[in-house]
Amino acid sequence: MQKKPFMGVEKRPFLIAGPCSAETEGQVLSIAKDLAKQGEISLFRAGIWKPRTRPGSFEGVGSEGLKWLRRVKEETGLKTTVEVANAHHVYEALKFGVDVLWIGARTTVNPFSVQEIADAVRGIDIPVMIKNPINPDLELWLGAIERLEKAGITRIAAIHRGFSHHTKTRYRNIPLWEMPIELIRRRPDLPIIGDNSHICGNRHMLLEVAQQQMDLNFDGLITEVHCNPDEAWSDAKQQITPNQYHELIGKLVLRTKSTNDPQFLETIEALRIRIDEIDQEVLNILGRRMQLADDIGRYKKRNNISILQPERWNEILQTGVEKGRQRDLSPEFVIQLLSSIHQESIRHQTLVMNAKDVPVVS
Numbered sequence: 001m002q003k004k005p006f007m008g009v010e011k012r013p014f015l016i017a018g019p020c021s022a023e024t025e026g027q028v029l030s031i032a033k034d035l036a037k038q039g040e041i042s043l044f045r046a047g048i049w050k051p052r053t054r055p056g057s058f059e060g061v062g063s064e065g066l067k068w069l070r071r072v073k074e075e076t077g078l079k080t081t082v083e084v085a086n087a088h089h090v091y092e093a094l095k096f097g098v099d100v101l102w103i104g105a106r107t108t109v110n111p112f113s114v115q116e117i118a119d120a121v122r123g124i125d126i127p128v129m130i131k132n133p134i135n136p137d138l139e140l141w142l143g144a145i146e147r148l149e150k151a152g153i154t155r156i157a158a159i160h161r162g163f164s165h166h167t168k169t170r171y172r173n174i175p176l177w178e179m180p181i182e183l184i185r186r187r188p189d190l191p192i193i194g195d196n197s198h199i200c201g202n203r204h205m206l207l208e209v210a211q212q213q214m215d216l217n218f219d220g221l222i223t224e225v226h227c228n229p230d231e232a233w234s235d236a237k238q239q240i241t242p243n244q245y246h247e248l249i250g251k252l253v254l255r256t257k258s259t260n261d262p263q264f265l266e267t268i269e270a271l272r273i274r275i276d277e278i279d280q281e282v283l284n285i286l287g288r289r290m291q292l293a294d295d296i297g298r299y300k301k302r303n304n305i306s307i308l309q310p311e312r313w314n315e316i317l318q319t320g321v322e323k324g325r326q327r328d329l330s331p332e333f334v335i336q337l338l339s340s341i342h343q344e345s346i347r348h349q350t351l352v353m354n355a356k357d358v359p360v361v362s
């Protein structure tokens with residue numbers, strides 16, 4: 001499906017870069033000039049009002065920074081984008097000629113705030129980018145997009161920036177790839193942009209995540225770039241210099257989405273047939289496994305034993321992870337797969353154990 005126009009997003013990848021926060025006029029202009037010279041980006045980002053988890057951290061320079069962004073436009077020709085979290089931010093950004101607004105992850109979670117922003121931009125022809133909410137709730141993300149659409153905004157892009165997670169992972173915000181994949185399925189018309197910086201939380205994984213986003217057919221990237229990353233006033237660990245950014249973009253491999261080459265189509269078709277056969281086999285095996293769960297349920301019922309047996313479940317997980325490792329399956333995948341199987345097994349056992357005995361009809 002054709003994507004809706006968004007500032008030339010079809011020129012893939014659509015690149016957005018700039019500091020996490022605007023700190024000083026000199027810092028903003030130095031980064032913008034370097035990025036403009038490289039000629040890769042279409043949009044310059046800088047946070048003016050910063051949502052911080054704890055009070056006392058740097059909360060942004062405020063409207064003063066908008067003058068610096070106006071200078072960026074005048075002196076480099078780059079278009080600019082800032083995060084807005086309320087109507088006041090919208091009015092200020094518009095007053096200073098900001099070209100694109102973005103809604104941050106902490107704002108997308110709150111329909112009141114999103115509606116306030118939607119009402120503030122009603123009747124104004126400005127493109128808006130909407131980050132995923134911090135919690136993995138696709139409806140909330142889609143709902144925010146719809147609020148902006150209902151306010152008459154036609155140029156909208158989604159930004160995938162990852163999700164908060166209760167366990168420690170190698171990411172700052174776990175990507176949960178199934179979320180953007182489902183968003184793309186539900187809204188194939190919307191451009192989607194990958195925020196590799198906030199997913200990673202460090203410099204070392206930026207390329208890996210950006211490449212994965214490109215391989216999922218994302219349309220662009222938004223990346224934090226700073227002239228002196230280690231000294232940045234916010235998100236120092238994940239920022240890179242303009243030169244490092246140039247290198248990163250140079251290393252990205254861009255693959256075409258599809259082809260009509262008959263040789264390719266024939267080969268891929270043959271491989272897909274084999275995959276379909278294996279998926280069928282997996283489902284058959286799972287069906288048989290659940291019949292065994294039914295037997296176990298009946299047996300436990302007869303002996304009045306409860307369904308959940310934590311030691312047994314622990315043992316299944318541990319051996320599964322080890323066996324998975326030997327077969328090149330990641331522990332995350334094995335745990336997710338076995339948890340789903342276990343839940344389905346519990347559902348089967350629950351049905352068997354609580355089934356009303358069929359009354360005997362004489």
Ligand code: PEP
Binds near residue numbers: 104161
């Ligand atoms: C940001 O882009 O600097 C930012 C605050 O991001 P997020 O809303 O993804 O936390």
Ligand code: MN
Binds near residue numbers: 021224
């Ligand atoms: Mn940041």
